[in-house]
Amino acid sequence: MLSVTHLRKTYGSGGQAVEAIRDLTLTVGKGEFVCIVGPSGAGKTTLLKCLCGLLAPSDGTVTLDGEPVTGPPKAMASVFQDYSRSLMPWFSVERNVGLPLRNKHRSAADRAKRIEGALAAVGLESFGSRYPWELSGGMQQRVAIARGLAYEPEILLLDEPFASVDAQTRADLEDLILRVREATGVTMLLVTHDIDEAVYLADRVVVMSARPSVVVETVAVDLPRPRDQVATKSLARFAELRAHVLRLIRNTADQPAPAAPAAVTGAAHED
Amino acid sequence: MKRISLRLALPALLLLLWWTTSARSTSPFYPPLSEVLVSFRETWLFARFGSDVVPSLVRLLAGLLIASVVGVALGVALGRSAPLARAMNPAVQFCRSVPGTALIPVSVVLLGIGDGAKIGVIAFVCAFPVLLNTVDAVRGIDPQLEDVARSYRLTRAQRLSSVLLPAAAPQIFAGVRTALGMAFIMMVVTELYAATDGVGFVTVSARNSFDVPGMWAGTVLLGLLGVSLTALFLALQRRVLRWHIGMTERN
Ligand SMILES: Nc1ncnc2c1ncn2[C@@H]1O[C@H](COP(=O)(O)OP(=O)(O)OP(=O)(O)O)[C@@H](O)[C@H]1O
């Protein structure tokens, strides 16, 4: 279980200090799918960086299975928001996907199998020997996703992973993520701007306020699984949840956050 | 084919000009090109190749190699650590400002006239362009790539070999190319004083014994060596930086 208590993050100090996150408390249970939505600049990327041990919180704690997170945990993989800057342009697609595997799997055959599997999963099986800069933006983002999948983490953090792909690919990748999660039970924490996507994928949607951010509400998504792009999205309950999240975001986007601490509502998740 | 003939046109023209203007020359300091070529063949093909060209090139390459390794290693350290860079900066600026030729008397007194002293001077002078370019490149590395490397728990060695050095490679190569030019100059200069072999030594000896065609022949050889070394270096660079060339052509 990943848990964040009273997280605060301020960039810089003195006059130029930027308070990105004011007070966030959040838990993600094992195998759970949590989506985070919030206005641009709310501190979503900042939150993920604190969760994966890349940034030290200014206050509050992050723990994974009870252990405080002080650096990137072994069990975690991240797909970064800015895909074009997260791949190594000097390595082929295969080597990009395989680089993090070197410390996990000694045998080259093991690595090759996982690289191939992950590339096939994102529909790039024939692009292994290309360089990232030979691919379109959406394909590069799929390579970054493949790298996360090949790592076989227990928790996968995804920062707006489908932002630069066309609608059809986006739907395919959403379903791919759901299938991977079904098959492996990996815990997913996904940041998105797209409310439909959040409701479609998640067990819970965490709505963040504008900067300095707090959790506005945690919405439990009680839609049946397995989900289906057409059937799930035509349910009346889907429309209700979607409208509810949209309302929350609209109401908070242009209001400053209330003074800490913020109330955390919605379904408490037990593991 | 057309491009090659275009590139060879001007050198051919200059050679022709040299040939015609020198053919009937009576000045002892501007001998006919034919005499220069005869001297060139007699001296360098290949009588003194092993005894003088090879030692020159070995010293040049050894100096350049040491300069590259030290420059990159020190450059990575200074690029990573701002306090270290601040502490080292005055010393680096001072050493870089000393003209390379001024080091030769010091090195002769300290290290003698052997290969070691010459290689040392070449390495010292050439380390700075590599060092400064490496520092600059390492400071400019995209922090997001470092986040990726850290979040996937790459080891220090992997971060160095898979992220830091490849990212810095284009600028490192630019530094080494500058260093190559300087190494070439220093190779010749170190052979002008207190030397017993080398292309520069043979050339200056020819002048001292009034063998003017021999002096010209040595100068021509130096020009040819310079061109060949640069061409070899560029070929190596094209291989190693293929990704960078491809990427920049695309954008
Ligand atoms: N390294 C930094 N130094 C100073 N301020 C920063 C830094 N990184 C982010 N910020 C600020 O913190 C705030 C939150 O940034 P963050 O990138 O986390 O937002 P986000 O919710 O991910 O936005 P988006 O949806 O546009 O990706 C922003 O106001 C941003 O300007």
Ligand SMILES: [Mg+2]
């Ligand atoms: Mg972001």
